[in-house]
Amino acid sequence: MKKGLAFMLALVLCLTSAAALADTKVSFFTGKIETIDLLNEIIDGFNAANPGIVVEQEYQNDASSIIKVKFASGEIPDVMTTYEQEFVDQGKYLDLGGMNEWWERLIPSMRESCTDLKTGLQYRVCTNVTMAGFFYNKEIYAQLGLTPAVTWDEFVANLTAIKETMPDVTPWFIFGKEAWHLGHLIEFIPHGYLKQSLGTLACKAAMLENDSAKLNFGAADGAMAVFAQNLLDLQANGLINDDVLTATSDNCVEAFVTGKAAMFSNGMWALSGLLEANPAMADQIGFAPYPAYMPDSQPVVLSAEDSGYAISATSANVDAAKAFLSYLFSAENQKKYSEALGSPSAFMDVQAAWAPEAFVAEVAAALSSAENIGFTNEKPAGFSGDDAGRMVQDLLAGTYDAQSFAIAYEKAWNEGF
Amino acid sequence: MRVKRRDYTQWMSLPALLLFCTFFVYPLIRGIGMSLTDWDGMGKATFIGFANFTRFFQDARALGDIRTTLIFAAGSALLLNLFGLLYALLMEKPFHGRSLARVIIYLPAIISPLIMGYIWYFLLQPGRGFLYHAMAQIGATFPLGNWMGNYPTTMAVLIFVNVWQFAGMTMIIYLAGLQNISSDMREAALIDGAGAWQRFTRVTLPLLAPAIRINVVTNIIGSLSVFDVIMSLTEGGPGYATESLSIYIMRMCYGSRTGYSTAVAMILFVMILIPVVISMRLTRARD
Numbered sequence: 001m002k003k004g005l006a007f008m009l010a011l012v013l014c015l016t017s018a019a020a021l022a023d024t025k026v027s028f029f030t031g032k033i034e035t036i037d038l039l040n041e042i043i044d045g046f047n048a049a050n051p052g053i054v055v056e057q058e059y060q061n062d063a064s065s066i067i068k069v070k071f072a073s074g075e076i077p078d079v080m081t082t083y084e085q086e087f088v089d090q091g092k093y094l095d096l097g098g099m100n101e102w103w104e105r106l107i108p109s110m111r112e113s114c115t116d117l118k119t120g121l122q123y124r125v126c127t128n129v130t131m132a133g134f135f136y137n138k139e140i141y142a143q144l145g146l147t148p149a150v151t152w153d154e155f156v157a158n159l160t161a162i163k164e165t166m167p168d169v170t171p172w173f174i175f176g177k178e179a180w181h182l183g184h185l186i187e188f189i190p191h192g193y194l195k196q197s198l199g200t201l202a203c204k205a206a207m208l209e210n211d212s213a214k215l216n217f218g219a220a221d222g223a224m225a226v227f228a229q230n231l232l233d234l235q236a237n238g239l240i241n242d243d244v245l246t247a248t249s250d251n252c253v254e255a256f257v258t259g260k261a262a263m264f265s266n267g268m269w270a271l272s273g274l275l276e277a278n279p280a281m282a283d284q285i286g287f288a289p290y291p292a293y294m295p296d297s298q299p300v301v302l303s304a305e306d307s308g309y310a311i312s313a314t315s316a317n318v319d320a321a322k323a324f325l326s327y328l329f330s331a332e333n334q335k336k337y338s339e340a341l342g343s344p345s346a347f348m349d350v351q352a353a354w355a356p357e358a359f360v361a362e363v364a365a366a367l368s369s370a371e372n373i374g375f376t377n378e379k380p381a382g383f384s385g386d387d388a389g390r391m392v393q394d395l396l397a398g399t400y401d402a403q404s405f406a407i408a409y410e411k412a413w414n415e416g417f
Numbered sequence: 418m419r420v421k422r423r424d425y426t427q428w429m430s431l432p433a434l435l436l437f438c439t440f441f442v443y444p445l446i447r448g449i450g451m452s453l454t455d456w457d458g459m460g461k462a463t464f465i466g467f468a469n470f471t472r473f474f475q476d477a478r479a480l481g482d483i484r485t486t487l488i489f490a491a492g493s494a495l496l497l498n499l500f501g502l503l504y505a506l507l508m509e510k511p512f513h514g515r516s517l518a519r520v521i522i523y524l525p526a527i528i529s530p531l532i533m534g535y536i537w538y539f540l541l542q543p544g545r546g547f548l549y550h551a552m553a554q555i556g557a558t559f560p561l562g563n564w565m566g567n568y569p570t571t572m573a574v575l576i577f578v579n580v581w582q583f584a585g586m587t588m589i590i591y592l593a594g595l596q597n598i599s600s601d602m603r604e605a606a607l608i609d610g611a612g613a614w615q616r617f618t619r620v621t622l623p624l625l626a627p628a629i630r631i632n633v634v635t636n637i638i639g640s641l642s643v644f645d646v647i648m649s650l651t652e653g654g655p656g657y658a659t660e661s662l663s664i665y666i667m668r669m670c671y672g673s674r675t676g677y678s679t680a681v682a683m684i685l686f687v688m689i690l691i692p693v694v695i696s697m698r699l700t701r702a703r704d
Contacts (some may be wrong), residue, residue: 065671072458085459090459090460180651243542243544243545244656245565245566380673390657393656394657397655398566399655
């Protein structure tokens with residue numbers, strides 16, 4: 001009896017060990033909800049084509065927070081879409097600079113965007129380009145004879161014309177319950193001005209070094225105070241929605257696709273939601289840059305790296321992880337990926353129908369007419385985009401005036417370092 | 418022959434003790450140690466003494482969060498007990514459909530507070546919620562207006578949702594307490610000529626002391642550590658106006674200030690401990 005039991009246990013042990021040896025498990029951690037189904041399909045294809053390697057996808061809604069827990073607990077995924085400067089500084093990512101088979105296919109400016117300014121190395125590969133600006137209703141604009149604004153005065157004139165002619169339409173819809181959205185306004189408008197006026201690299205360096213002489217966040221006539229005053233003026237004149245503090249992105253989509261909102265600020269990731277809510281609107285969605293709002297500024301539009309993939313520096317499965325990414329980055333898979341994500345591919349050999357043709361033309365026009373800026377990846381670790389957004393909530397709730405907002409922003413930024 | 422029997426009953430508590438040590442004592446000791454460091458959650462931790470604690474009391478946002486947490490806890494604990502007791506007194510008396518009424522009152526307690534918050538947000542959202550439209554249909558004005566722009570109204574909404582959800586749970590404990598009170602006592606008071614109010618204050622209430630203690634303690638603990646209902650209704654906003662200490666701890670922890678957030682968790686632990694000890698002492702004295 002005992003011998004039989006021992007034999008069975010030994011057999012089970014051998015079988016499980018053999019199975020463990022046979023399969024290299026690559027853990028893949030993502031926060032991108034848009035691509036879960038497609039990635040499962042791609043992973044199935046990879047697993048079938050690569051016996052001995054099993055890729056497992058884990059999605060978390062709050063991925064940027066959860067990854068910190070994973071790093072702290074040592075349960076670090078092999079491949080991840082989360083990327084932050086503080087992790088780069090702590091050496092959490094593998095240098096991917098030698099992966100020429102990927103870089104040679106990538107738009108050169110995207111390789112620059114994927115390069116860490118401090119080390120000059122590439123710790124991630126971005127598969128897509130994303131843009132952010134104003135989505136506007138072309139039909140409303142055509143009815144009122146409006147064109148996208150180049151200066152802030154023109155922008156206010158457009159909003160005023162909409163309000164006066166169409167009182168039931170919200171000229172600019174801001175969904176301020178979601179702090180990230182307000183944080184993006186800071187990122188694209190005042191930070192956009194800094195990136196445009198200082199130059200992309202100089203601005204990144206100033207942010208990394210917290211060069212307050214260049215950033216000048218607290219100045220009474222600086223980018224932050226002028227932005228805050230402009231926003232307060234729009235609120236006082238009823239040019240943004242009354243429920244700015246409680247409106248959600250779903251409310252914004254609903255208002256826009258039903259013609260109750262003339263424009264809103266967002267990135268390409270919003271497009272699929274608009275088309276899903278009202279497919280007939282495909283040709284009516286316009287896209288415009290953020291107007292120039294400082295005396296010496298130009299209109300800006302976000303044109304940045306999107307959907308970055310990184311490999312853990314401590315991964316025991318580097319080769320398998322690279323094999324998986326090579327498979328994922330193939331032109332065939334990236335075409336599907338780009339179309340699922342709703343943003344153009346960063347790979348030059350990928351031709352994807354990522355949006356309706358009319359909208360693609362709008363985006364191309366916006367990119368060519370405005371200064372292209374990137375994301376602010378150099379924010380201090382202790383002062384997130386959401387934190388900045390909550391300060392804008394306070395501004396709109398009447399806690400700050402423009403000047404005190406600028407001073408508080410500078411203080412929060414400095415403390416974040 | 419006499420067989421010597423050993424008493425093993427004391428060892429029966431060992432599993433519970435092990436669980437308590439693993440999930441409470443050990444994390445508490447580690448937490449105390451962590452709270453004295455500048456650990457960012459990933460890198461090397463450096464001992465900084467009580468700097469995190471002194472910093473907390475100099476942080477205007479943290480002090481605002483204490484105010485919000487205390488207002489929420491005081492309002493919730495008071496109203497939960499008032500409504501719980503009121504429901505229990507009403508539900509104690511037999512009437513047609515009593516079981517159904519009890520179920521309806523208790524039902525919200527089984528739903529996640531996070532989901533409950535979202536449901537109430539859809540009902541109360543200024544300008545867009547169900548109640549706003551329903552009142553507009555009958556030509557009435559939405560009484561809460563733009564409630565998220567007004568701190569007292571926002572706090573009132575948060576407390577209301579919490580009380581609405583958990584009053585049923587408080588009711589169940591009071592009902593159990595009421596059922597333990599001998600009917601002889603009440604009848605004796607009635608024969609002695611005591612009125613309804615006197616019977617309630619002199620007989621029912623003192624004999625409900627154990628139930629009151631359980632309810633007050635659990636409501637204080639639950640309300641002081643409130644997280645989900647605020648996250649789903651206001652996300653602590655606008656700005657940080659309605660942020661509770663639990664939300665602050667979470668945000669500091671994920672904001673690479675793990676050592677500091679652990680120090681704040683220790684402060685919250687003490688904040689919870691003080692009223693719990695006081696209420697237990699008071700009700701024990703009443704016993």
